[in-house]
Amino acid sequence: MSYHLSFTGAANGAPNGAANGHAAVSAPPHPTQEQIDASARKYFLFGSPISHSASPAFQNLMLQSIAPIGFPGSEAQTFHPTYSLKDTKSVDEAHLYDLVRKDPLFAGAGVTMPLKVAVTATLGPKGVIDELSEAGKATQTVNTIISTPNGAGRKMVGTNTDYLGIAHAVLRGVAECNAEERVTKYLDPQLGVKARYVFPRNKAGKPYAAFIIGSGGTCRSAVYAVSQMGLSPIYLLNRDADETQAVVDHFGATVDLRPLRSVEAYEREAALRESGEVGHVACAVGAIPAFAPQTEDEKMVYTLAHRFFAEPYTALGEEHAELPQEGEEKLVALPLPAKRPFLDMCYKPRQTPLLLEAEKQGWLPVGGVEAMVEQGLAQARMWAATAKAFEQGKTSFDPIPFAVKAGDEGPIGLEIEEQARDLVRAMLDIK
Template sequence: MASKEFYLFGYPIAHSASPALHNHCFEFLGTKSTYNLWSTSKVTEQMLAVIRDNGCGGAAVTMPLKTAIIPFLDDISPESRVTNACNTIVKVPTANGGVKLVGQNTDILGIRNALLSALKTQHPPRTILSDASAAYPPQSALAGSSAGLVIGGGATTRSTAHALTSLGLSPIFVINRDVDKVRTVMDAMPHTKFIHLRDPTDVENYLVGKHKPCVLMAVGCIPSFAPQTLAERMVYTTASAVLTVPYAMPESPTLLPYPTKRLFLEMPYKPLETIMYKVAAAHGWQVIDGIEAMIEQAFAQQRMWLRGVASVAIGSDSSITGAALEESARKLTRDRLSTVSSSSALVLAIEMMEVDRGEGKASAIPLQVKL
């Protein structure tokens, strides 16, 4: 692999753990490639020139640019299209010897692969394919369907819903205090069956009893702040109602084994054990912290950049990066983030020193939308 420059675009990003992780991977692979931060709140011509330069091997994009970058790309993956979000740019070779910029949403793979990894620990004798998808068929009519749960709203909720759907989970239940945000998610993903749980009564109506869906996996996407209002407290009350619904592992064989303990992925990791993390653990769910999802999405980026292919299959193929690299990078990242997550004051100080390169500059305007 030729040495290239890779970038993370967004703002604020000074606190990001991505440079340490990716630069460790590049060094492990024996290249002189580097991963650099480019702080900007706007898509600018300078930013686009950097991405298109032959010396750039690819890029990552974070807020507030995950949707704004899409019109400037040559193509986007089905995953980016369905979630209207791109966090990874892959430079894909073309037949005429050039490259095209293809957008992908590896947040989806971070969530899905973190859940699959946890499921593997529950079933060590079983072979669970990394690219398993649509693997949970409906259970018996008596037991109901296998469902997923998202606590939150916005872009992360869309990525989470798609990740859970790709595992064959449906419907996707959503807990959020803001009805309008939930409606926006539903309208953006009309192909997905969503059900909004507003309170414990909804939980009883939709999830308790015969022929009702069973939530196998849940993902928390809300910041860990102590609830102050009734609406905020109701989010935790409703989540607890879901988490306490009785569960007995089904016996019917599937492509994916059913979890012995249901899985809860908590996306925030500052602090590492958030309020929702503790609630889920107290109710007997196997909790996966958000560091694991962050690491898995970064591995998916590495695989796509190495192969020049922006597909789910490539992003999920751990043989591309190898077990030794992943074990080393995972330990480095977990050690770093476990320390940083306990020092919010340090993170705040870093963000205050960060300079937004896009501040005061006009956003770039695409000459044409190629999608």
């Protein structure tokens, strides 16, 4: 599954945001080659196939909103940045290296399949990335490249915002469920210190658990996202035992991952949760296509997911222990919502069978489109903040913290972010 923004049609009438008091938003056209050549900064999406990607519409809407608009021939003679598609099947294609390393106006890129893992293989001048962020290292997948100041030159940082798409979609859903005045509160606590919201711990000090359906690169991003939200153990449900083991082996001892492949295994873990040895399940993420299960292994995945959905929400009525504090980052307890969040990364159809079953059992349903939007916004914030750093003549800059700087406190602003959100929500057929 590939989670860049892509679609086969868009609505130019009143989008979903109209119900939120926002005006209808139309998608900007893909930049022409002349416009790309004349742009102030160049952003790309590398991958294949990407011909139907909506990422240029999404990103250009924001770029055109926060930068001067104009192309050769316009009266003002001003030029804004452009985001465009560059079909790339392999990291060995010369244009990838040439655009990233040799074009002085290259400012950043989205990276999708089949390049997400391949771009991490070679770091330094011979590759397209100089270093990986913490998330890039943890997942060994990159969906974002950022050109940052490095002395008199530039440094290419590779990071992963797929995990932020997952985490932010869940945290926004919880904030809405909790009727927070600032829906981005749990993304960016704004406490004057480095801080992060995580799920609370039960009275015995045990973290709450989570389960993830799927495997592969998306599962890795989900594991990292869920673990960053303070949930453990994480149960893995998937039809392929070898794929699941590969995820377990990737994270090793850093995350408590527990594959489940039978009702008996589920019941053993359920007994541990009932005894208090393990915290109750408080969150879940789905990362499989919405196809009807055919094989016995596929049917077992759905059987186990339904078992989890049917569990009572015990955590909501429990007392909570004080969170342990480690390192420089302050951990803040997330107020548990009235309904447990279930994010289904699959967004075709919008209402998947798993999403419908979770809602039926009293869970908080969060659609995959929300995660798709959040990962794109995280990219845009880092790119916007880095562009400003170049304009200010900085010789070093860390873009990663700006991924969570949402709304008017961030480099893009709430109105523009909501316009981009409405644009994607209004798309009729997202692939």
